[in-house]
Amino acid sequence: MAGFAPDTTMALTTVRQAAAGDAASFARIVAAYHADLMRVAYVIAAGDQDTAADAVQAAWLVAWRKLDSLRDPDRLKSWLVAVAANEARQLCRRKRVRTLAQIDLGMVDPGAPDPADRADALDLERALRHLSADERSLLALRYEAGLDSGEIGALVGRPAATVRWRLSRLIARLRKELRDA
Amino acid sequence: MPELDPFDARLQAAVRAFADRVDTRVDAAAMAERTIGTRQTGIRAALGRSVPVPVSLLLLLALLLAMLIASLGGAPWDRRFAVVPVATASPASSDTPLRAAWPPPATDGKGPEIVSGTETIVILAQPTGQTTASQPSLHGGAAAVVTDINDPRVTGSGTWRFDQEAHGAIAAESGRYHLENGDGAWDGTCRGGTWDAGAASVRGCWLTGTGAYDGYTFVFNMTRTALGSGAVEGVIYPGPPAGP
Numbered sequence: 001m002a003g004f005a006p007d008t009t010m011a012l013t014t015v016r017q018a019a020a021g022d023a024a025s026f027a028r029i030v031a032a033y034h035a036d037l038m039r040v041a042y043v044i045a046a047g048d049q050d051t052a053a054d055a056v057q058a059a060w061l062v063a064w065r066k067l068d069s070l071r072d073p074d075r076l077k078s079w080l081v082a083v084a085a086n087e088a089r090q091l092c093r094r095k096r097v098r099t100l101a102q103i104d105l106g107m108v109d110p111g112a113p114d115p116a117d118r119a120d121a122l123d124l125e126r127a128l129r130h131l132s133a134d135e136r137s138l139l140a141l142r143y144e145a146g147l148d149s150g151e152i153g154a155l156v157g158r159p160a161a162t163v164r165w166r167l168s169r170l171i172a173r174l175r176k177e178l179r180d181a
Numbered sequence: 182m183p184e185l186d187p188f189d190a191r192l193q194a195a196v197r198a199f200a201d202r203v204d205t206r207v208d209a210a211a212m213a214e215r216t217i218g219t220r221q222t223g224i225r226a227a228l229g230r231s232v233p234v235p236v237s238l239l240l241l242l243a244l245l246l247a248m249l250i251a252s253l254g255g256a257p258w259d260r261r262f263a264v265v266p267v268a269t270a271s272p273a274s275s276d277t278p279l280r281a282a283w284p285p286p287a288t289d290g291k292g293p294e295i296v297s298g299t300e301t302i303v304i305l306a307q308p309t310g311q312t313t314a315s316q317p318s319l320h321g322g323a324a325a326v327v328t329d330i331n332d333p334r335v336t337g338s339g340t341w342r343f344d345q346e347a348h349g350a351i352a353a354e355s356g357r358y359h360l361e362n363g364d365g366a367w368d369g370t371c372r373g374g375t376w377d378a379g380a381a382s383v384r385g386c387w388l389t390g391t392g393a394y395d396g397y398t399f400v401f402n403m404t405r406t407a408l409g410s411g412a413v414e415g416v417i418y419p420g421p422p423a424g425p
Contacts, residue, residue, distance in 0.1 A: 023213060023214065023217045026213045026216070026217055027209045027210045027212075027213035027214075028209070030207065030209040030212050030213045030216075031207075031209035034205060034207040034209065034212065035205035035207075038203050038204075038205040038207075039197075039200040039201075039203055039205065040200075041203075042199075042200055042202070042203035043196060043199060043200050047199070047202070049203060049204060052203060054305055054325065057212070057215075057216075057303060057305070057325065058303065058325040058327070058338060060212060060213075060216045061216050061301060061303050061325065061327055062327055062338070064216045064217060065301060065327065065329070087338065090338060090361060093361075094340070094359065094361075124192075124195040124196065124198075124199055125199065128199075139196060140196070140200075143189075143192055143193040143196035143197070144196050144197060144200050171188070171189070171192070174192060175188055178191075178192075
C-alpha cells in the first residue's frame with residue numbers, strides 16, 4: 001500500500017459526486033479503497049477476518065454519511081483509513097480481541113513458501129497477542145498505512161509528539177519481544 | 182513516510198505480510214448499494230435535497246404536536262404517550278425545561294438534556310431460526326448502528342443485537358444495545374416492533390452510561406419508516422433507569 005501523499009488516484013469530481021449522493025461514484029470509491037481498509041482493520045483485529053469485515057462495513061457507512069464533511073478530498077484515502085481504524089479499534093474493544101487466527105502449520109501446501117520465510121510474521125503474531133487494540137491501531141497506521149507521527153496525530157486528534165512517544169515505546173516493546181521470541 | 186531503520190523495515194515487512202492474509206474481495210457495487218440504501222431512503226433527504234433536520238423527525242414532531250394539541254391541551258407531558266418518557270426526568274431537577282422548543286438546539290453535552298437526531302443501521306446478521314405458530318422466535322440478529330444526535334455524549338457507533346418473535350407480517354424485537362464514542366459508552370436493553378420486512382420499526386431503549394457518562398441514563402425512542410436512518414428522540418439524565 002502506498003503512502004498517504006495527496007491522493008491523485010481518485011478524481012476530486014468522483015469524491016464530490018459521491019458526497020453529493022451519487023451512488024456510482026461511491027461504488028468507485030469502495031472499489032478503490034476497500035482492500036486498503038480491510039488490511040488496516042485486519043491488523044487491528046489481530047487477524048480476525050470477521051471483525052475486520054464488520055469494521056470496514058461500518059466504516060463505509062460512516063464514510064457515506066460524513067463524506068460531505070471531508071474538508072480536503074485530496075486526503076480521502078487517509079481519512080477512510082482513519083475511519084476504518086477507529087471502527088476496528090472500537091469493535092476490538094467490545095470484543096476484547098486478544099487471540100489471533102491460528103496458522104495451521106500441520107497442513108503443508110507444496111506450492112506455498114517455506115514456513116521459515118514467514119518467521120517474522122509468526123513472531124509478529126505472537127507479539128500482537130500482547131498488544132491492546134489501541135496499540136495495534138497505531139501499528140497498523142504506521143506500518144500498514146505508512147503514516148508518520150504527524151499524519152497519525154492529525155487523523156486521531158492527538159499531538160504528533162504524543163503519537164511519536166507512544167510509537168517509540170511500542171516499537172521498543174516489540175523490539176524486545178521479537179528479539180526474545 | 183520517513184526512512185526506516187532496519188528494525189522498522191523488518192516490522193513493516195512483517196505487518197504487511199500479516200495483512201496480506203486478509204480476504205479483501207468485495208462486490209463494490211453491492212457494498213455501496215447496501216450502504217447507500219440507507220441514505221437514498223434516509224430521512225435527511227427530501228425531494229432529492231439534503232435538509233438540516235431529518236424529514237421524518239419533522240413529520241413525527243408535527244404529528245406529535247397535533248396529537249398533543251388535540252388530546253391534551255395544556256398538560257402534554259403528563260400523559261403516557263409522550264415520545265420522551267416523562268418518568269425519566271423531573272422538571273424540578275432539570276436545567277432544561279421539558280417543554281423546550283422543538284427541535285432542541287445542539288446541547289452543551291452536560292447534565293440532563295432532551296436530545297434528538299438520527300440512528301443509521303446496517304444489518305450485519307439476520308436473526309435465524311425456525312418459526313412456527315407455537316415457536317415464533319428468531320435469534321442472533323446483529324446490526325451496526327451509528328447515531329448522529331445533537332448531544333455529543335450519545336453520538337457514536339455501536340451494535341444492536343436482537344431477537345425477534347414473528348407474528349405474521351410483524352415481529353416483536355428485543356435485545357441489547359451498545360453505543361460508544363471516545364469518552365464513554367452506553368449499554369442497555371431495547372424493545373420494539375418491526376414490519377415491512379424489517380424496513381420499518383419502532384424501538385424504546387434504556388441505556389446506562391460508563392466512562393465519562395457513568396451515573397447517567399440515556400433513554401430514547403427510535404422510529405424508522407424505511408430502511409436506513411431512523412429518528413431518535415430521548416433524554417439524558419443523571420441517575421439510574423426509571424423503575425417499572
